[in-house]
Amino acid sequence: xxxxxxxxxxxxxxxxxxxxxxxxxxxxxxxxxxxxxxxxxxxxxxxxxxxxxxxxxxxxxxxxxxxxxxxxxxxxxxxxxxxxxxxxxxxxxxxxxxxxxxxxxxxxxxxxxxx
Amino acid sequence: xxxxxxxxxxxxxxxxxxxxxxxxxxxxxxxxxxxxxxxxxxxxxxxxxxxxxxxxxxxxxxxxxxxxxxxxxxxxxxxxxxxxxxxxxxxxxxxxxxxxxxxxxxxxxxxxx
Numbered sequence: 205x206x207x208x209x210x211x212x213x214x215x216x217x218x219x220x221x222x223x224x225x226x227x228x229x230x231x232x233x234x235x236x237x238x239x240x241x242x243x244x245x246x247x248x249x250x251x252x253x254x255x256x257x258x259x260x261x262x263x264x265x266x267x268x269x270x271x272x273x274x275x276x277x278x279x280x281x282x283x284x285x286x287x288x289x290x291x292x293x294x295x296x297x298x299x300x301x302x303x304x305x306x307x308x309x310x311x312x313x314x315x316x317x318x319x
Numbered sequence: 320x321x322x323x324x325x326x327x328x329x330x331x332x333x334x335x336x337x338x339x340x341x342x343x344x345x346x347x348x349x350x351x352x353x354x355x356x357x358x359x360x361x362x363x364x365x366x367x368x369x370x371x372x373x374x375x376x377x378x379x380x381x382x383x384x385x386x387x388x389x390x391x392x393x394x395x396x397x398x399x400x401x402x403x404x405x406x407x408x409x410x411x412x413x414x415x416x417x418x419x420x421x422x423x424x425x426x427x428x429x430x431x432x
Contacts, residue, residue, distance in 0.1 A: 237420070246425065247362075247422035249419060252419075294362070296361075307352065307367050310354075310362045313361050
């Protein structure tokens with residue numbers, strides 16, 4: 205079974221630009237969560253999508269948004285990029301449900317550098 | 320955002336030694352997860368715990384869900400060089416939604432052959 209895939213793996217953008225990252229979950233998984241990882245703050249939850257609906261949102265500004273498609277693939281968008289947005293953005297998928305169905309499996313991440 | 324207290328921050332050990340790391344929280348969790356992350360990769364799930372007091376093993380790894388629901392530990396026995404990486408604990412708040420995993424800041428493990 206293929207794992208979680210994220211594209212692109214690396215990205216360099218300039219301040220003020222916007223960026224879109226993509227995540228394809230494991231086949232059969234309907235929940236996709238996004239996390240930001242930085243050396244200073246560690247892993248921070250951004251949002252979760254299930255059945256094309258945002259189910260939960262972390263404490264990030266409105267510049268961070270996402271969506272999920274009917275095939276469970278998800279995208280996240282960051283508008284008006286700031287230097288502090290430089291991070292590894294991780295996507296995690298799970299079937300969603302009780303017990304082990306809550307286990308989240310991560311993709312390799314997209315390394316975003318803002319200059 | 321809220322984070323778990325994970326310790327130690329880093330460990331330098333000799334191959335063959337046992338390793339122990341732990342996480343504590345001021346909040347109750349109903350799930351504890353332990354992940355390992357290697358450079359350039361996303362975290363890989365090692366062990367999942369669902370009940371207070373639960374002790375679960377995965378090869379040389381053993382993890383326990385604290386009886387108070389506010390802590391968990393991970394032990395690695397007879398370490399080998401490929402154990403090198405950053406180990407993260409993660410908890411889900413009691414009653415919280417699936418997506419709301421809270422992560423520790425990680426324990427960086429270095430193993431000398």
